[in-house]
Amino acid sequence: MTTETLTIARLGSGGDGIAETADGPVYVPFTLPGETVAVARVKNHGTVMSMTVASPERVAPPCVHFGPEGKNGTCGGCTLQHAGDALYHHFKRNLVAQALKTKGLTPEVAPLVIARPGERRRVVFTARRTEKGVLLGFNQAGSHHIVSIDHCPISSEGIISQLAAIRRVAGAIATSAEPFRVTVLETLPGLDLAFEGVKKVGDKERRAVTECVLSLRGIARVSSDGEILIEPQKPVIDFGGVRVSPPAGGFTQATKPAEDAMAELVLTALGKAKRVADLFAGSGTFALRIARQAKVHAVEGDEKALKALDHAARNTQGLKPVTVERRDLFRRPLMASELKVYDAVVFDPPRAGAEDQCKELARSGVKTIVAVSCNPISLARDLSILTAAGYRIRLVTPVDQFLWSAHVEAVAVLDR
Structure with a gap:
């Protein structure tokens, strides 16, 4: 371990400050660009001992469990409570823009849909x-x-x-x-x-x-x-006016405001599409909302999630027809020949993305595609597959629902 003084050049993708040295980058948690800090360094990791120059973007963390002075230790849930809003929002938006740029993609990236304290459900x-x-x-x-x-x-x-x-x-x-x-x-x-x-x-x-x-x-x-x-009472969440009881331990979006914002982006992009396929549909986050305006075929690999979606659709009045299909889209993506009957496709895969499914979408005649992603890196890869086949990225919107972390969602709209 050595002690040295470093100047922080930028934030890394994980939220740590990065100092450039002759030995390569050194990652220093809880620092911001422009700050000068004395650190205890072990290889490429530095721990702040003292600070001589602080960033004007630095703010007081709102939580006593955050950072080196955290109560009972440093909670690992947040990494950026010390960053002011302007810097933090730019960081989140830039995670998406830079990931796309690595694949040669430079579409319009909208301002970040921000997250606020107290929203995590x-x-x-x-x-x-x-x-x-x-x-x-x-x-x-x-x-x-x-x-x-x-x-x-x-x-x-x-x-x-x-x-x-x-x-x-x-x-x-x-x-x-x-x-x-x-x-x-x-x-x-x-x-x-x-x-x-x-x-x-x-x-x-x-x-x-x-x-x-x-x-x-x-x-x-x-x-x-x-x-x-x-189960004293059946748990129920609301997907745009449709009541759903998710399976025990099943996936749901972390905040309702972010879910609503992403759903609005999806619905707007679909426009007047009459037949829509919702892939990686989960318990119906998007499918049940889409069913207010179009016929939906929901495809999901998790049986319990699909049953929750199907039950909600069958017991809600005013929806257009919703069909469901249990299918592992990683092993068996919908083929181009199956996709041709749809006006639009929505997909919201896990962090690994939907590479094989995008290869089939690239061969399909689907007019509008909406990609929802929790990983900018896999999103960039998937979009590069689609753009190489002639799709045009109309807009990408980053959405924050993991406040003060390095995680960001995004909704991309493509057409051809």
């Missing part, structure tokens, strides 16, 4: 039983240390106000001192708690969880590795 905590009770919080970056939290400025009040209840349920289900995860989703009737990695949940734990939940208010469901342990 889905949060993943790490928990562990200790002699003093249940430790509940977030892992410190690059560590198994759990930073216990008593508040979280990104999370909804509905979740933060129930931290004590979540700890009680976690204490009832825990069977050892091994760490486990709990995904908390705020739904209309109450919280949906999905535990993962709890070992040997037996009859004793099931009874304890049942007794605990029945003594509390605001807990709609508790599951462990997909198995429902108790």
